[in-house]
Amino acid sequence: MKYTGRITLLILSIMVSIIESFSEATSIWSILEAILFAAIAYLLGWVYDKTIHYKNKAEMSETRLWDLLKFSPEPFLVYQDEMIVLVNDKFEELVQSTSNQIIGKSIFHYVLPDYHSTIKQWLQEMIEGNISIDRVELKINTTHNNVLDIEISSAPIVYNNKPAVELFLRDITKRNRLEDELRKNEELFRFITENTTDLISYLNPNGNYEYLSPSSKCMLDFNQEEMIGRNLFEYLHRDEVESVTRLILEADSNLDFASLSHRVKKKDGTYIWVETNARTIRKNSRKLEGIVAVSREITDRIEKEKRLHETNIMLRFISNMDGLTGIANRRYFDEKLQEEWNRTKRSSLPFSAIMIDIDYFKKYNDFNGHLAGDDCLRRIAIALKETLKRTCDFAARYGGEEFVILLPETDEQGAAHVADLLHANIKKLNIPYMSTAKEPIVSISVGYATLIPDEYSKPEDLIKLADTELYVAKESRKNQFIFNQYSHLA
Numbered sequence: 001m002k003y004t005g006r007i008t009l010l011i012l013s014i015m016v017s018i019i020e021s022f023s024e025a026t027s028i029w030s031i032l033e034a035i036l037f038a039a040i041a042y043l044l045g046w047v048y049d050k051t052i053h054y055k056n057k058a059e060m061s062e063t064r065l066w067d068l069l070k071f072s073p074e075p076f077l078v079y080q081d082e083m084i085v086l087v088n089d090k091f092e093e094l095v096q097s098t099s100n101q102i103i104g105k106s107i108f109h110y111v112l113p114d115y116h117s118t119i120k121q122w123l124q125e126m127i128e129g130n131i132s133i134d135r136v137e138l139k140i141n142t143t144h145n146n147v148l149d150i151e152i153s154s155a156p157i158v159y160n161n162k163p164a165v166e167l168f169l170r171d172i173t174k175r176n177r178l179e180d181e182l183r184k185n186e187e188l189f190r191f192i193t194e195n196t197t198d199l200i201s202y203l204n205p206n207g208n209y210e211y212l213s214p215s216s217k218c219m220l221d222f223n224q225e226e227m228i229g230r231n232l233f234e235y236l237h238r239d240e241v242e243s244v245t246r247l248i249l250e251a252d253s254n255l256d257f258a259s260l261s262h263r264v265k266k267k268d269g270t271y272i273w274v275e276t277n278a279r280t281i282r283k284n285s286r287k288l289e290g291i292v293a294v295s296r297e298i299t300d301r302i303e304k305e306k307r308l309h310e311t312n313i314m315l316r317f318i319s320n321m322d323g324l325t326g327i328a329n330r331r332y333f334d335e336k337l338q339e340e341w342n343r344t345k346r347s348s349l350p351f352s353a354i355m356i357d358i359d360y361f362k363k364y365n366d367f368n369g370h371l372a373g374d375d376c377l378r379r380i381a382i383a384l385k386e387t388l389k390r391t392c393d394f395a396a397r398y399g400g401e402e403f404v405i406l407l408p409e410t411d412e413q414g415a416a417h418v419a420d421l422l423h424a425n426i427k428k429l430n431i432p433y434m435s436t437a438k439e440p441i442v443s444i445s446v447g448y449a450t451l452i453p454d455e456y457s458k459p460e461d462l463i464k465l466a467d468t469e470l471y472v473a474k475e476s477r478k479n480q481f482i483f484n485q486y487s488h489l490a
Contacts, residue, residue, distance in 0.1 A: 075090040075091035077091050077107075077166075078167075079107055079165045079166075084103055084104065085159065086103075087099050091169065094148070094171060095142045096142045097142075110140045119138070126165055131156075133153065133155075148171055148173045149171070149172045150169050150170065150172065152169055152170075193214070197296075198213075198294050198296045199212065199213060199215050199219050199294070199295040200213040200292075201213070201216075201295070202291070206231070207232045207233060208232075209227050210228065210290070220266045221266050232244070234265075236264065237265070251280050257280075259278075261276075261302070262276065272297055273297065273302040274295040278293040279291070322397040324374055327396060327403075328397070329397060330397065333394075333396035333398065337462075337463070338459055340408045342453075344452075348452060349452070350409065350410060351408055351410070352448060352450040353404065353406055353465075354404065354422070354448040355446070356384065356403040356404070356422065357402050359444060360433065361376075361401035364376060377401065379429055380426060380429070380444070383426055383428075384405065384425075386425070387425050393406065405418070410450070411450055415450055426442070429442070449465030450462075451465070
């Protein structure tokens with residue numbers, strides 16, 4: 001009980017005074033003597049009660065320490081008389097040693113030398129000034145020489161009736177490494193964004209700029225402040241608005257990355273081509289938080305690609321054309337024949353071909369020379385091409401003085417009509433074999449055929465049939481064309 005000593009001694013003093021009253025006469029001095037004796041007994045009892053109280057408190061303090069050791073999730077130690085006197089299992093794990101190896105060692109055995117003077121000052125201030133220290137960072141060395149970043153909270157205590165210090169430790173090595181990595185990344189990002197010629201931007205889900213790199217001045221002549229808060233659609237070419245709108249709508253749902261080429265307006269109102277790679281940033285709920293975009297000017301590349309495309313078209317045109325006559329050559333004819341054959345085959349439509357040969361062309365060259373022969377070929381090629389009225393009709397030089405015409409979706413009557421026109425138009429050219437007007441004019445022989453393409457026929461079959469009819473025409477009589485009576489059966 002809290003007052004056990006005082007009550008016990010006070011009762012004893014009263015009993016002694018009563019016993020003495022039986023042996024002596026009662027007087028004022030005897031009464032005063034009894035009161036003084038009772039006061040002294042009470043004082044002695046109070047001293048006894050306080051001694052018991054502090055002893056129990058010290059025992060409770062040690063019990064509290066053991067509870068801390070048992071339940072603390074953090075490493076914990078007690079430091080007393082310049083040595084470690086108590087640790088928990090978490091501290092053993094931290095420094096990779098057992099308690100038997102740790103107890104009795106100085107705390108400076110683990111703390112790196114750079115922190116020794118600071119730790120000594122802390123320990124002295126805590127014991128002398130009864131102050132606490134909270135969340136102080138330092139480095140310690142484990143038994144296996146692993147350097148750890150530690151955060152310490154410490155306070156003075158009484159342990160085994162003597163002043164001591166309790167220390168709670170927290171391993172913050174991983175956190176500091178992450179912070180260092182984040183700091184390095186931030187510095188690297190800042191360096192890149194401030195020095196790159198590419199335009200780096202951050203847009204909110206509404207398409208408003210929240211950040212732009214300084215390169216906006218070089219690329220668009222806009223300062224960062226002039227564009228931040230404005231919407232990207234203010235700077236897009238109207239032809240790209242629809243495609244960019246579609247990408248932003250997709251980004252709001254599930255699109256994570258996109259790459260596109262588009263035009264952006266400069267401060268002077270002109271447009272440049274840029275290539276933009278954009279990536280979405282999402283919250284844990286997958287809701288769109290923003291878009292990071294990196295844009296690079298590609299105006300020169302686009303112009304070069306455009307010129308290259310135009311050059312390729314020209315080269316293809318040149319490679320497809322016969323250099324002398326200016327109409328399609330044999331190689332282009334072969335491609336066109338296969339292409340039109342497949343098209344008419346899908347639609348089950350008739351396909352006609354006309355083979356043309358200039359009569360007595362060798363004799364013409366012998367009489368007039370090769371320059372005149374070349375001119376004759378050119379004039380006939382132009383006449384053949386001008387005879388054709390539909391865009392799908394195709395004329396080519398087949399070889400030497402032979403020409404070929406393809407008539408997709410044309411039946412026998414249509415082919416016969418075109419053959420008649422060809423014959424008449426060549427006759428109108430009135431090209432004489434000799435310089436005298438009495439000599440006959442240049443004429444052609446024509447043979448044609450018609451097929452409906454199917455899985456049992458090939459495009460070469462059509463050309464062979466037309467070529468056969470041309471041979472019959474040349475053998476029977478020049479300046480004639482022969483109707484293929486059997487083409488509709490082929």
